[in-house]
C-alpha cells in the first residue's frame with residue numbers, strides 16, 4: 178500500500194501550453210542537471226543506439242505534446258523534468274549526447290535503461306558513472322567559456338536531479354547476492370555519484386526513489402502476477418535511500434538534498450487514479466496484451482493505443498503519460514503536497530547556495546549570447 182499524503186483532486190488541463198519567455202535569456206541565472214533513466218531521457222538513446230528503430234522517436238510517443246516530432250522521450254508528451262523546467266522558466270533541458278546543443282543552463286544525461294551497477298552489460302545506455310563523467314565534460318566546456326570563479330558559482334548553485342535504479346532491479350537476475358546486498362549496492366552507487374558531484378562543487382540534490390515496480394503494467398504483464406521480488410526491492414530502495422541520505426547529510430553539512438518520493442506518489446496514482454483526475458492506473462495507454470505492458474510503438478508486434486491519454490497514469494508499461502508527469506512535477510516542485518522532503522524543488526531554485534556572497538554580475542560571452550536560444554520548443 179502506498180502512503181498517500183495528499184488526496185487533493187487535481188483537474189488536469191489538456192490545453193497545449195504556450196511557451197513565452199518574459200525575461201531575456203542572458204539574464205537567466207539558473208542551472209539544472211539531470212541524471213537518470215527512461216523516465217527522464219529527453220532523446221539521448223538514439224546517440225547510443227543509432228541504427229535501431231527506436232519507438233520513442235516515433236508516433237504514438239510524443240503525440241500529445243511534440244506532435245509530429247517525437248523527441249525520444251518515453252511518454253506521449255513531456256517528462257517531469259520538462260514540467261519543472263517550464264515552471265522555472267528554463268528551455269527544456271537538452272540531451273547531453275547531442276554535441277551540437279547549447280549547454281548554457283545545464284544538460285540532461287538520462288538515458289533509457291540506465292543502471293547504477295551494470296549487472297547486465299548494456300552498451301545502449303549510459304550507466305550513472307558514465308553520466309557523471311559526461312557531466313565533467315560539460316564542465317570542461319563551461320571552463321572554455323567562463324572563468325573559474327564563474328564556473329564554480331554555477332556548479333554550486335545548479336540543481337542536480339538523480340532518478341535511477343529501476344533497471345538495476347529488472348536486471349537483478351544477473352546479480353549475485355540477496356535482496357539486501359543488491360539494494361545496498363544500488364543505493365551506495367547513487368551516493369557515490371552524489372559524492373563525486375559534490376567534490377566538483379555541486380550542493381543541491383533532488384533524489385528520486387523508484388516507483389512500486391510490482392505495480393507497473395509491464396511487470397504485471399510479464400510475470401503474470403505481483404512480482405514479490407521487485408516489490409521488495411522497490412520498498413527497500415525507498416527506505417535505504419532515505420536512511421543513507423540522512424547519514425550523508427550529517428557527514429557533509431553543506432550538502433543539501435531533498436527526496437522525491439516517487440514510490441508513494443506513483444503508488445497513489447495506481448491505487449486511486451480517480452482521486453487525481455485519472456481513470457486508469459492499472460493498464461498502460463499504449464502496448465499489447467493484458468495490461469498493454471509491452472511493445473508500444475514496436476514494428477514487429479501489434480499493440481493498442483488508448484483514446485484519451487490524459488485518462489491514463491502510464492503511457493507505456495513503465496513510463497508515465499504527459500498528464501501524470503505534470504502532476505508528479507507539481508508534487509516535486511511544491512513541498513506542501515508532502516511527496517518531496519524536506520524541500521520542494523522550487524525552494525532549491527529560489528535559494529542561492531553557500532557562496533552567494535560572491536555577487537557576480539552575469540555577462541554572457543558574445544558568442545554564447547548569440548547561440549542562446551529563446552524559450553520555445555524547437556522540436
Ligand SMILES: *[C@@H]1O[C@H](CO)[C@@H](O)[C@H](O)[C@H]1NC(C)=O
Pocket residue numbers: 220223275276277278
Ligand atoms: C541535435 O541538436 C541540434 C541543435 O539543436 C538539432 O538540430 C538536432 O536535430 C539534434 N539532433 C538530434 C538527433 O536530436
Ligand SMILES: *[C@@H]1O[C@H](CO)[C@@H](O)[C@H](O)[C@H]1NC(C)=O
Pocket residue numbers: 293294295304305306307
Ligand atoms: C559504466 O560504463 C562504463 C563504460 O561502459 C564502464 O567502463 C564502467 O565499468 C561502468 N560502471 C559500472 C559501475 O558498471
Ligand SMILES: *[C@@H]1O[C@H](CO)[C@@H](O)[C@H](O)[C@H]1NC(C)=O
Pocket residue numbers: 323324325326327537538539540
Ligand atoms: C569572472 O567572470 C565573472 C562573470 O563574467 C566576472 O564578473 C568576474 O570579474 C571574472 N573574474 C575574474 C577573476 O576574472
Ligand SMILES: *[C@@H]1O[C@H](CO)[C@@H](O)[C@H](O)[C@H]1NC(C)=O
Pocket residue numbers: 346347348349350400404405406407
Ligand atoms: C520477478 O522479476 C525479476 C526481475 O525482473 C525476475 O528475475 C523474476 O523471475 C520475477 N519473479 C517472478 C516470480 O516472476
Ligand SMILES: *[C@@H]1O[C@H](CO)[C@@H](O)[C@H](O)[C@H]1NC(C)=O
Pocket residue numbers: 355356357358
Ligand atoms: C544477505 O546476505 C548477507 C551476507 O551474506 C547476510 O548478512 C544477510 O543476512 C542476507 N540478507 C537476507 C535478507 O537474506
Ligand SMILES: *[C@@H]1O[C@H](CO)[C@@H](O)[C@H](O)[C@H]1NC(C)=O
Pocket residue numbers: 416419420423438518
Ligand atoms: C525519510 O526520512 C526522514 C527522516 O528520517 C523522514 O522524515 C521522512 O518521512 C522519510 N521519508 C520517507 C519517504 O520515508
Ligand SMILES: *[C@@H]1O[C@H](CO)[C@@H](O)[C@H](O)[C@H]1NC(C)=O
Pocket residue numbers: 456457458459460469483
Ligand atoms: C484500463 O484500461 C484497460 C485497457 O484499455 C482496460 O482493459 C481496463 O478495464 C481499464 N481499467 C479501468 C479500471 O478502467
Ligand SMILES: *[C@@H]1O[C@H](CO)[C@@H](O)[C@H](O)[C@H]1NC(C)=O
Pocket residue numbers: 465466471472475478
Ligand atoms: C507483447 O510484446 C512483447 C514484446 O515487447 C512480446 O514478447 C509478447 O509476445 C507480446 N505479447 C503478445 C500477447 O503479443
Ligand SMILES: *[C@@H]1O[C@H](CO)[C@@H](O)[C@H](O)[C@H]1NC(C)=O
Pocket residue numbers: 511512513514523
Ligand atoms: C504550494 O502549494 C501551496 C498549497 O497549495 C500554496 O499555498 C503555495 O503557494 C504553493 N507554493 C508555490 C511556490 O507555488
Ligand SMILES: *[C@@H]1O[C@H](CO)[C@@H](O)[C@H](O)[C@H]1NC(C)=O
Pocket residue numbers: 430431432433520524525526527528530531
Ligand atoms: C538547503 O536549501 C534550503 C532551501 O533552498 C535552504 O533554505 C537551506 O538554507 C539550505 N541548507 C544548506 C545547508 O545549504
